[in-house]
Amino acid sequence: MKIFTQKYPRMIADEHEAQACIADFKSLCNGRNVYLWGANTIGKHFLELFDDFGVSVSALIDRNAVKIGDVDGIPVREASLLKELTADDILIASANPGNFKSMQTELANINPGLHLEDGDGLYSTLKSAYCTLRSKSVILPVGFCCIYCFNNKRFIDCETKIDNIKKNKEHTETSGGVDIGFIDVSIGNVCNFNCKYCLEALPYIPKNERKFYDAKTVISEIKQIASVAKFVTHLGLSGMETFLHPNLAEIISEVKKIRNIGVIEVVSNGTVIPSPKLIEQLRDDWVYVSFSNYSQCLSEKQSTKIENTYQLFIDEDIPFAKTENATWLDMNSFEFCDDREETLVHRYKNCPRAKIVRVNNGIFYVCSHERAGVVRGFFKPEQVGVDIRGLSADELKEKLREYMSRPFLYACNYCEMPFRNAIVPAGEQLE
Ligand SMILES: C[S@@+](CC[C@H](N)C(=O)[O-])C[C@H]1O[C@@H](n2cnc3c(N)ncnc32)[C@H](O)[C@@H]1O
Ligand code: SF4
Numbered sequence: 353m354k355i356f357t358q359k360y361p362r363m364i365a366d367e368h369e370a371q372a373c374i375a376d377f378k379s380l381c382n383g384r385n386v387y388l389w390g391a392n393t394i395g396k397h398f399l400e401l402f403d404d405f406g407v408s409v410s411a412l413i414d415r416n417a418v419k420i421g422d423v424d425g426i427p428v429r430e431a432s433l434l435k436e437l438t439a440d441d442i443l444i445a446s447a448n449p450g451n452f453k454s455m456q457t458e459l460a461n462i463n464p465g466l467h468l469e470d471g472d473g474l475y476s477t478l479k480s481a482y483c484t485l486r487s488k489s490v491i492l493p494v495g496f497c498c499i500y501c502f503n504n505k506r507f508i509d510c511e512t513k514i515d516n517i518k519k520n521k522e523h524t525e526t527s528g529g530v531d532i533g534f535i536d537v538s539i540g541n542v543c544n545f546n547c548k549y550c551l552e553a554l555p556y557i558p559k560n561e562r563k564f565y566d567a568k569t570v571i572s573e574i575k576q577i578a579s580v581a582k583f584v585t586h587l588g589l590s591g592m593e594t595f596l597h598p599n600l601a602e603i604i605s606e607v608k609k610i611r612n613i614g615v616i617e618v619v620s621n622g623t624v625i626p627s628p629k630l631i632e633q634l635r636d637d638w639v640y641v642s643f644s645n646y647s648q649c650l651s652e653k654q655s656t657k658i659e660n661t662y663q664l665f666i667d668e669d670i671p672f673a674k675t676e677n678a679t680w681l682d683m684n685s686f687e688f689c690d691d692r693e694e695t696l697v698h699r700y701k702n703c704p705r706a707k708i709v710r711v712n713n714g715i716f717y718v719c720s721h722e723r724a725g726v727v728r729g730f731f732k733p734e735q736v737g738v739d740i741r742g743l744s745a746d747e748l749k750e751k752l753r754e755y756m757s758r759p760f761l762y763a764c765n766y767c768e769m770p771f772r773n774a775i776v777p778a779g780e781q782l783e
């Protein structure tokens with residue numbers, strides 16, 4: 353098992369390597385008992401993936417075994433089972449990556465010498481290999497699938513999305529453009545929620561600074577970036593509760609006209625009923641609506657609102673994606689890490705959030721953590737991001753190329769991603 357994770361990188365984008373990796377994993381598991389230590393969300397994601405691979409799991413192991421009983425028909429057993437495992441068995445940590453070290457220590461006391469596989473690394477490797485094969489020739493930005501499917505059960509199948517991206521890409525890829533695949537554009541900073549771990553750090557913005565960004569400015573920023581990009585695989589409209597923006601319909605209608613963009617995704621918390629004008633703009637093959645379901649942390653009243661919004665989309669026959677039982681990564685820690693340069697380079701290279709570009713009010717950030725740090729007052733605006741306002745196409749290309757080719761970001765040294773961050777409930781509200 354050790355040999356397996358050493359052999360393959362955390363993210364696999366090459367089709368042949370992806371094929372070899374999955375075949376290798378399947379042959380490794382063949383004839384051996386596979387155990388998942390951790391029966392919660394991450395354990396369930398492993399089960400789903402292994403089910404697709406045809407790899408069967410003998411049991412999950414969890415301290416709440418009695419309470420859980422079984423997961424999808426696979427028995428959940430107490431930690432005492434660890435004593436009985438042998439070197440022939442495969443044991444994978446399917447728990448919060450932050451607990452991996454303490455699990456290793458616990459195992460060393462119970463069954464010394466037994467190998468515990470780092471589930472976080474293994475999942476990432478296998479899932480990216482799996483998604484690479486599904487996406488075939490489309491070059492997805494690193495993290496596309498992990499961020500989009502890792503915790504999410506979606507109504508819209510990835511393949512539909514990927515097919516649309518392919519069709520568009522064939523027509524509009526421009527040579528000599530900057531490689532910016534995945535952009536999230538903030539259209540304002542107004543929200544009806546106060547999510548404690550919001551990656552926009554939105555609840556921490558003083559009330560008197562909250563506003564809807566001007567639609568014309570948002571549209572011209574998107575045009576400016578698309579004009580220097582090779583091909584924008586995915587453009588997300590986000591940054592606030594999007595359905596609250598009074599001119600969202602106009603923004604979508606204009607963005608649809610921009611060549612060079614694969615799909616447009618509108619992300620909403622689902623609590624705001626869109627206007628008929630907006631509904632018409634959302635009814636489009638190139639637009640995807642994603643609802644973040646925070647019902648585990650919300651009141652019954654809020655959950656009912658979300659259900660009403662889903663119903664409207666069903667009645668209007670507009671497909672949508674929704675997340676279920678999602679967990680988030682705590683990206684709101686800004687403690688100085690004091691990591692060595694090689695560690696920073698390694699973390700940046702393996703970080704699924706890196707290169708999910710965030711454009712907020714004229715500033716281009718390679719990662720949302722940079723923007724959140726400015727909001728929280730940990731970074732000065734001049735330490736992170738590129739101010740795109742007033743730049744010519746050539747100046748913009750040069751600045752973005754330089755910024756995106758850095759070995760790591762200033763913000764990475766003030767961040768726990770991707771190995772040390774805690775997993776937190778999605779949508780937990782600030783008191
Ligand atoms: C910032 S929200 C804006 C859109 C809308 N207000 C919403 O919550 O869906 C954009 C996306 O970021 C996700 N998100 C926010 N904070 C996150 C975190 N700490 N970890 C992972 N995803 C996060 C949300 O679930 C949502 O899919
Ligand atoms: S994650 Fe929560 S606080 Fe942040 S924009 Fe979405 S709903 Fe608002």
Ligand code: SF4
Nearest residue numbers: 703706719764767769
């Ligand atoms: S700042 Fe954090 S989230 Fe962003 S790329 Fe660096 S390690 Fe990843």
